[in-house]
Amino acid sequence: MDTKTILHLCKLANSQESKHITILGAGIAGLIAAYELERLGHTVEIIEGSSRIGGRILTHHFGDDSKAPYAELGAMRIPSEHKHVLHYIHEMGLDKKLRKFVTVFEEQNALMNIQGNIFRIKDGPRICQQYYQGIFLDTSYSEKTRLFGAWLKTIVNTISPGNLRESLDRDLNSHLMDELERLDLEPYFNEDGESIDFHGFIKANPGFRARCSKALDMFFSDILVETSHDLLQLEGGMDQLINSLAAAIKAPIKCNRKVVALHVQKDGVKVSWLKGKQLHTRHCDYVLCTIPFSILRKMDLRGFDEDKLTSIHNTTYCPATKVAFHCAQPFWEKHGIKGGASFSGERIRQTYYPSVNTNPSLGSALLASYTIGDDADHLGVMPEQERYAYVKKVVSQLHPEIKAPDMVIDMTSIAWGSYEWSDGGCSIPWGDDVSSESNHYIHYLEAARPQNTLLFAGEHCSRFPAWIQGSIESALEVVYEIVTHKPLRATGGAYLNTSTFGQGNAGNINITARDMVSLEKRRPNN
Template identity: 25%
Template sequence: MRQNNHMLFRINLARRKFLRQGFSLLASAGIIGCGDSATTSATTPVVIPPDTDSNDTPGTLTTTSTPQQVVIIGAGISGLIAGYELQRAGHSVTILEARERVGGRVHTLVSPFTNGQFAEAGASRIPSTHNLTLAYAQHFSLALDPFYPSTNNYFYLQDNSVSLIDAEQHINQPPWPGAVNRSNFYKIRGGMANLPLALSNALAEHINYSSPVELIQQTNDQVTVITGQDQQFIADRVLCTVPLPVLTKISFSPPLSEEKHLASNGGYDYTNSTRLYSQFSQRFWHADNLNGWGDSNWPEEIWQPTWDNGESSGIIQSYLRDVAATELDTMDVEQQIANVHSRWQHVFPELDSYLLTNHIHSWQQEVWTGSAYASPTNLQDSALSAYIGLVEGRIHFAGEHASNFHGWIQGAIASGIRAANEIHNAN
């Protein structure tokens, strides 16, 4: 109860404060440039109330007197945010998405699981400091819940040795140096995909699915976009939100700058991410006073994503990054499962008795993503970051890679707002 009241206090900020903080954040960043209580969510809902005084968002634009034809490549968060704000301002927006879904790396997995269980393939948590993300959640009246459980024990798995950690102690510490405490991380109720779905519902008539872009040609007066289905779109401005590892799938005429060419050909590092999910018929770990959450020294984060939804079955997931993710990807599926479960059995010795299904998601193996999120070295950041989001003629660029918040929804939103402002104010 105390944690949820704390959440209500933070989220019930006045809209104007969100807007001031949002624009201040953009300017300062140079981009203008949980014990496992099954009843916590159900009995003490944390709902972000709709604003009754204003329909503004941090990215709200004034109504334009000179509407432009804008084509946006990619229906991830940055493309959706930019498209939403531009069409509200009176511009004509067309979004071309290579996949058959919106959200990009905000992707809630439902179909692999049963009994109302789901898990996140990508973005999973929102720090209380990410005011742009919170503001858009509020704008669409999305409910938030604590990300981490606040009762039962967490664990740390050091090789074959298990240490238990009191939940109250654990959630009042940051998950990594410089972060807010775990008690100040939140998730969108029902799945993080509810944010891109809310945006796409407002843009439903503007999104073309299964439309991978192959060629972008620009002149002084217009831009022509051609898809793999030989569709052709003429635009005044184009916004490209494609992740750098797959930007090379698009031909540009004239070619992009040397800096963007270098960045998209391996000169701007990305972090790999692979997650293994195991669904169990019962949450048998409760008998040992465990909440299903912990860490190992592989390293990995181990989560129970639906710890608070009241179902009897549950999912435990392994969240692997960088070298650990790359190593797991070298194995076949049976080896991947055995590799992860062989470590988990030191914490969950009964897992084989309750196992229902396994599922694996690797971002670096997705054709339209190529990796999980941008993580440049200091040298790469110094040499290239100023160019990645830079306008080239009539082509604009956005995405978490084109922001100061790599790997976060906040970065995608910030870059989408910045790009929308560029287009809105272009001659």
């Protein structure tokens, strides 16, 4: 359902009585919910544990000039089909700043480091096969099968965490090479016979994905998005969306308030938080919790049912670490690199180049390392200066220019896996053991399911984990749940909850045309 339709339904169903909603977390989900609830006439208050707003949208600006280089330490790209995100970019007057995001494997002059051998991505399918051993040397398979299998391995090695890389290796050796040999691969090789249309292959052969491990099959969806040529970015930084939303919200955003306990009661929710060392407790009618489950499960939680607690405790988060360098000059442009990413190898994986213009006299920002999974943990536990030195050393294998004196002006990094307010880069729908088909898979509907008047939103409560789209979609669904909920009403000194949240579909808006007509008749003045 598109954004305007959801908001129209919220307006039609909105009760005349103003409600007060306490929102926990000032990331994108919390801000969107606050913005829309206020526009519908409700009162909100926003409590944020950290000293800043934005959650896992975090833009680091290397200077105060509006054209100064910047690096996205959090969310950095927007798939063109993520219409909820684009709606709010337009709503905030930022659509003129939308630019193409040049992604991994898209810039053909970018580089790859395979076992110490450096070559350009455009030569990748032909060359990388030469450096893989084992099954890729088995001449019982055709040349195209071995070439395709090697390129598939390279793509997964570049983007995926270590456990999924290992899962692919197991699958290739046990049965996937046989499956590739059975399929007609010819249509997916370009005219030169070397470049491979991976997107076309995956879309045309769903049976191939079905024969992968379940986790790898699910991750292929992310790979297809991350390597899409239809990604967008906000010139000037993704934090512009956060700052614009915050400016449009009337309610103050109260930072440095660490929530430590949630007690679900019949007549609302008791919320406890620390401001400094002082404990505060308040009874709230409605609470929207956008706090990641990785943090929520460390709190004192009472009044939750067992299934909800299982969801909170078993939702898996993938670590992510980013390291950015402020460089005196964009030395990579001399090699014909205008954006995209190189595969730097070792523990730093992807190196992204800027594809938007900044003031050249102020230097340029290089996202020197973007890692997830075990690689992110490896970098994340390093002391910061050791982390910078390691990344610089590995990147210098691709770009020796980075070792020149005064080339790196400044550095910044974040390890989301150990970040106090997220304890992870994003949620993943599979567990840690990707080789186990019996492993738990947490469904987003259970993550989103309310507990009385305690509601949940965020990327972990959506169909789009790890994406801004998911956070916004889940926030809009909660807005609908709140405005359609019959208020708590006092009766003889006690409170009666006249309806419950999430019946039937756990918060997903699922309204028929008949329902819409009924709503229109009930609220003719809207």
